[in-house]
Amino acid sequence: MALLKDGVFARDPWTQLDDAADLGGVEHPIVSLERWQANGNGLARYNGPLGIRLKSDQPPALIADDLARFDLVALEFPKFADGRAFTYARLLRERHGYAGELRAVGDVLRDQYQFMLRCGFDAFEVADANSIDGWRQSAAEITVWYQPAATG
């Protein structure tokens, strides 16, 4: 897995944590919605940068009131055809004013890249770390859009 951010492969400071895993020593943890809602497991005492990962059936309304707490929101594409996160991304940016990192994770296809960018994603977990040229090319394939981009 590689992290694509701002058009380049970047080092990823974040760590996806299992629900049972200890927060101690992890600088940039990403937790599940379930863990956040349970708020136990050391989360209540943790003051560092925090990320949250939503599944495709977990809409952003569930965390809308808590967004100030998150520096990263990861939205899952369990299969590339499951397009719910496109809506979730736009709602996070346009409805809830979320301005942190918005990361697409899971089955993320190069051919969805531009759609994801237009919906407000700014980071992408991609399977193939060798393919930066392909991603760069995909980013520039369509230069005109009928629809306005998601406002940040």
Added chain:
Amino acid sequence: MYRYDEFDHTLVAERVTQFRGQVARRLSGELSEDQFKPLRLRNGLYLQLHAYMLRVAIPYGMLSSEQMRMQAHIARTYDRGYGHFTTRQNIQFNWPELEDVPDILADLATVEMHAIQTSGNNIRNVTADPLAGVAADEIEDPRVYAEILRQWSTLHPEFSFLPRKFKIAVTGAPRDRAALKVHDIGLEIRRDEAGETGFRVLVGGGQGRTPILAVTIREFLPKRDLLSYVEAILRVYNQLGRRDNMYKARIKILVKSVGAEKFGKLVEEEWEQIRHGALTLPEAEIARIESHFAPPPYETRDATDRGFEARRFEDRDFARWCRINLAAHKQPGYTIVYISLKPEGGVPGDATAEQMDAVADLADRYSFGEIRVTLEQNLVLADVSLGEVYDLWRALGEAGLATPNIGLISDIIACPGLDYCNLANARSIPVAQRIARRFADLSRQHDIGELNIKISGCINACAHHHVGHIGILGVDKKGQEYYQITLGGSADENATLGEIVGPAFTYDAVTDAIETIVGTYLSNRRDGESFLDTYRRAGKAPFKEALYGAP
């Protein structure tokens, strides 16, 4: 009709380049078929029974003569010399090769056409009344809004991976000639009490495995709110439509499951959040699109033409064709001409490259260079002056395009069926041909009157059999082709779904069954009743009894 500006040209050209790259990556093996398939579907390219099939978008059924000539060119250059016009106003080519498709798309782009989103789980070709702009009963031209919706829906970043395909239709008259009630969204232009025009919004119609008629969720929507409201519907659907079962993934299932009222509330709640935003349609933008659909430069003419009347009096064949294939035009001295693609012995909806070129020439000569595709797999020249109709008819006859059967029993809608389609269970085209042959006698056809037969080769219902006066559904029973008949369906503003009449018929028995049904209608009908009228009055019983015997 709509002409591309710089923006539109750029988008289509970039799309061609993008697809060329995707094809190259597929052929080199960089993309697997699983990864490539959704990409090729988004450009209308299917793998069918014998070959690939390319579905080209004809936005709301409008073609210029130049665009029609390009279809002829594609048929000749890349295919087997013909194309098939579909029930969603598109055209299909049955034999393209994958490597040629980027070139086909590049050729299409030169005449402002594409195959974007004619397949896949996204928003498909927005269809409209084929008589838009010319029908005598029109309130306002629906093509304006079909074009606005086309642009809004093209490569929409949020709605390109929906639970399932999404189909929108628009009408501008009280008579529904676009089958709104069986679309995911149907938009009917109407007037409110103040006389202002806006939309009645219907959602959740569809056919296939679970035929359902659409429900109204909003009686009146101002025009400026069209895009924000439709966006709200799509947003609710994208989030809540089922993704676990492709046969339960259309919006009709969602609307039925939460109920129309609740669904309407969900839409209104979302809409409240976005209705005053960037999607509001300024009047200037509506006017800009409207200007593309200004009426052609009609000449001022009398409502009747002496030459036309004389010809009708002299030539009985011409008179009969006029009676059946012409429709009233709002402009005095002009008429709407239907071109039948259902000649006896032909394949319903197919046209050869030569016929396409002939239609393009005739459109230039007689109809301001424009052609429409109907939902019944026929064509229309919408603006013909009465004085020229006779010459047009002669020319159509020479091209094999003057069959006087519009709306009659031999004007059958048939999907490609098992002769072409990967999804089919049974053949539909030869069933249509047999029925048409049995009823070849034109005076018999005219006596029977309006009777829409629609034949689908599988439950996907591409021939819209659920809304046929007689619907025929091909099924596979133990490896044999059987045909289930439904009666009393209708696709107009009083839409009804057909009722199954009884057990299915074999391929050899279905023509006789149709004859029995027609006979039952003729012996039961009262003054001037159409087949549908008689069925609605007399019910299923006499037909069931005639077909299967007394209970």
Added chain:
Amino acid sequence: MTAQILTASRLREGDVVYFTAAGHWSEWLSDATVADAEADDLLARGKRDEAAGDVIDAYLVAVDVAGGRLAPLSQRERIRARGPTVRADLGKQARQRLMLPAAE
């Protein structure tokens, strides 16, 4: 055991093809190699060729081998082997040649 053959579509042209004993893909049904107990192996071979990228959508088709001629059991595969029944001038049927006897 039903006799089975392996079919697929050529990636480039979309042509219907059949897997032969010699290990290549032929346009002609009559060239197809017939398996019954080994049908799974045949299918696996087809899936490998799919992955290699020349063909797509490989699957087994049940056939009747009586009288030395291969005949698919399903209407769909019979039509797929010949062409549209309503256009004798299109498809493989328009380029007909003598059917060879079923492979040994």
